[in-house]
Amino acid sequence: MTHTDAGGHRPVMLDEVMQALAIQTSGCYVDGTFGGGGHTRALLAALGPQGRLLAIDKDPAAVARARAEFDADPRVTVRHGSFAQLGQFVDELGLRGQVAGVLLDLGMSSIQLDDASRGFSFMRPGPLDMRMDTSRGPTAAQWLQDASQEHIEQVLREFGEERYARRIAAAVVARRANAPITTTDDLVALVRGAVPRRDQHKHPATRTFQALRIAVNRELDDLAAGLDQALVALAPGGRLVVLSFHSLEDRPVKRFMRHHAGRLEGACERPTLRLVRVPKKAGAAELAVNPRARSAILRAAERLPEPPDA
Numbered sequence: 001m002t003h004t005d006a007g008g009h010r011p012v013m014l015d016e017v018m019q020a021l022a023i024q025t026s027g028c029y030v031d032g033t034f035g036g037g038g039h040t041r042a043l044l045a046a047l048g049p050q051g052r053l054l055a056i057d058k059d060p061a062a063v064a065r066a067r068a069e070f071d072a073d074p075r076v077t078v079r080h081g082s083f084a085q086l087g088q089f090v091d092e093l094g095l096r097g098q099v100a101g102v103l104l105d106l107g108m109s110s111i112q113l114d115d116a117s118r119g120f121s122f123m124r125p126g127p128l129d130m131r132m133d134t135s136r137g138p139t140a141a142q143w144l145q146d147a148s149q150e151h152i153e154q155v156l157r158e159f160g161e162e163r164y165a166r167r168i169a170a171a172v173v174a175r176r177a178n179a180p181i182t183t184t185d186d187l188v189a190l191v192r193g194a195v196p197r198r199d200q201h202k203h204p205a206t207r208t209f210q211a212l213r214i215a216v217n218r219e220l221d222d223l224a225a226g227l228d229q230a231l232v233a234l235a236p237g238g239r240l241v242v243l244s245f246h247s248l249e250d251r252p253v254k255r256f257m258r259h260h261a262g263r264l265e266g267a268c269e270r271p272t273l274r275l276v277r278v279p280k281k282a283g284a285a286e287l288a289v290n291p292r293a294r295s296a297i298l299r300a301a302e303r304l305p306e307p308p309d310a
């Protein structure tokens with residue numbers, strides 16, 4: 001079986017994710033990042049008629065796909081919003097503390113990356129949008145127009161680990177004084193002009209695009225909130241499974257799980273999670289067919305029961 005969907009996103013580490021979720025056929029699951037629906041589809045195939053699934057995505061286009069495909073399935077509820085609102089969505093369904101598994105497959109889908117009109121790719125000419133939720137918030141172009149030079153520099157440094165953050169931020173401010181930066185090509189040209197030619201082996205705009213995407217979508221704030229809320233949603237024995245794609249995402253996931261498992265100094269006295277051993281990286285067979293899996297890092301933890309006197 002191949003696991004591509006019509007829009008072309010191949011779910012990453014599908015078998016490993018399913019094993020990490022340890023599916024209970026009558027359980028209630030949350031796919032916090034529906035995307036192209038690859039993981040949701042596999043989850044639904046594993047669930048019985050009593051199972052339930054809440055599918056969330058920030059991207060209205062992903063939500064429309066989810067509704068079109070799953071509206072007729074009585075087990076499925078689809079919500080537009082961030083997984084940072086997971087607690088609210090679960091409360092609306094009366095499922096707080098009863099969820100058997102939460103999956104967060106972070107970042108963007110191939111469907112988003114490949115769509116030039118979304119502005120996520122430095123390889124595709126298009127408007128500099130980069131919002132996952134196209135229904136609200138400033139685009140990357142507006143963000144670059146309004147942010148201070150210091151803030152741009154800080155974002156490039158922190159979210160892009162970009163060593164030429166200062167030069168690029170200065171170039172943005174110089175350029176926008178004359179004309180706004182409105183397209184992906186504008187930004188690529190600007191970064192090319194700001195970064196020394198000898199350092200252009202990797203595409204010079206890679207880090208800038210990553211940093212902007214993280215800032216525009218408040219990805220790390222959402223991640224922190226989503227992890228907290230998943231913990232509240234999970235039933236004892238429920239699994240939290242997270243796929244990250246770079247160290248800025250993986251670090252807080254690892255810290256969160258270790259903290260709640262009592263594995264960090266200053267961690268909570270009564271652990272609420274148990275770390276679950278899973279393959280951290282995709283296997284060779286998957287890497288051969290899905291380059292996106294190369295950077296994937298899988299982590300899982302299980303909700304522990306409340307102690308009797310809690």
Ligand SMILES: C[S@@+](CC[C@H](N)C(=O)[O-])C[C@H]1O[C@@H](n2cnc3c(N)ncnc32)[C@H](O)[C@@H]1O
Binds near residue numbers: 038056059084107
């Ligand atoms: C990597 S894709 C998920 C792919 C999906 N697992 C599949 O198999 O097709 C990530 C998706 O999560 C969505 N997303 C990113 N951050 C989000 C957030 N904070 N809340 C909800 N959805 C988010 C993106 O819009 C994108 O559609």
